[in-house]
Amino acid sequence: AQTVTQSQPEMSVQEAETVTLSCTYDTSENNYYLFWYKQPPSRQMILVIRQEAYKQQNATENRFSVNFQKAAKSFSLKISDSQLGDTAMYFCAYSRGSGAGSYQLTFGKGTKLSVIP
Amino acid sequence: DAGVTQSPTHLIKTRGQQVTLRCSPKSGHDTVSWYQQALGQGPQFIFQYYEEEERQRGNFPDRFSGHQFPNYSSELNVNALLLGDSALYLCASSLVGLSEQYFGPGTRLTVT
Numbered sequence: 001a002q003t004v005t006q007s008q009p010e011m012s013v014q015e016a017e018t019v020t021l022s023c024t025y026d027t028s029e030n031n032y033y034l035f036w037y038k039q040p041p042s043r044q045m046i047l048v049i050r051q052e053a054y055k056q057q058n059a060t061e062n063r064f065s066v067n068f069q070k071a072a073k074s075f076s077l078k079i080s081d082s083q084l085g086d087t088a089m090y091f092c093a094y095s096r097g098s099g100a101g102s103y104q105l106t107f108g109k110g111t112k113l114s115v116i117p
Numbered sequence: 118d119a120g121v122t123q124s125p126t127h128l129i130k131t132r133g134q135q136v137t138l139r140c141s142p143k144s145g146h147d148t149v150s151w152y153q154q155a156l157g158q159g160p161q162f163i164f165q166y167y168e169e170e171e172r173q174r175g176n177f178p179d180r181f182s183g184h185q186f187p188n189y190s191s192e193l194n195v196n197a198l199l200l201g202d203s204a205l206y207l208c209a210s211s212l213v214g215l216s217e218q219y220f221g222p223g224t225r226l227t228v229t
Contacts, residue, residue: 004159033216045160045207045220052216091159095216103216104150104173105209107159 002027004094006108013082014116020067021077021111023092030054031097034068034075035105040088048090051075053097079113087115119144121210121221129227130198138193138224142210148172149191150218151183154205166191167213195226203228 003026013019025034036048051059051068058066063083067076079086092108122141130136142149148167152160162175166185185191189210195202205225209218 035216037220042222043205044222045209047217047219050217093159097216103148103211103218104162104165104175105152105160105218106162109157109159 002029002094002096002106004092004106004108006090006092006111008111009109010112010114012114012116013079015082015084017082018078018080019082019113021079021090021092021113023075023077023108025073025075025092025094027073027094027096029096033095033097034066035093035095036064036066036075036077037091037093037107038086038088039091039110040085045091049077082115084115084117086113088113121208121219123206123208123221123224125224126222127225127227129229132198132200132228134198135194135196136198136226138195138206138208138226139190140193140208140210140221141190142208143219146210146212146219147189148211148213149185149189150209150211151191151193152207152209153177154207154223156204160207163193198228200228202226 032053034051038046063080089110093105150165151163154160165173169185180196205223207223208221211218
């Protein structure tokens with residue numbers, strides 16, 4: 001079974017600084033997707049960024065970028081120029097790309113990020 | 118463009134009762150997945166519906182059942198509620214064959 005591990009339960013960052021959240025995963029598949037979701041106190045889960053395993057280029061979305069290390073099964077999220085609105089729980093998630101269990105998300109336990117003014 | 122909607126927002130039930138939660142997918146989406154998020158945990162996959170059939174199921178007992186309607190909306194039913202069923206229930210919609218899932222705001226279920 002696939003597992004997703006987030007080893008940092010809580011992190012904090014000063015406003016305008018950069019922070020990196022860590023995620024590792026375990027899979028024997030070659031075709032899969034990785035995601036970072038953000039869940040603010042309002043509890044709505046918001047997709048931040050997606051990475052396809054077959055793409056070597058790291059995904060970026062504005063201030064959010066990932067460092068995808070396929071061999072190491074590592075998928076970290078970098079948030080640049082942190083803003084107060086970035087305060088939230090961040091979940092790393094995995095899904096298979098094909099076959100049984102495809103597109104069902106497996107989540108880590110989350111990292112609580114606090115942006116300090 | 119309407120996003121994923123869920124109802125009700127909050128629900129309080131007594132142990133042993135039954136509950137039905139509802140979800141309307143994002144416009145254009147045809148696949149609905151349900152997740153259970155216990156306090157302080159990441160969401161756990163319950164099941165996924167496409168073309169009105171359960172296509173995939175996570176490690177949840179048969180007390181958890183669902184339905185998808187022709188308009189792609191979905192219901193999650195939980196029978197014989199246990200205290201441990203207290204959680205945030207999230208619905209996510211997607212387009213078949215695509216990986217992105219978009220979540221609704223969730224239903225907070227409290228079992229007393």
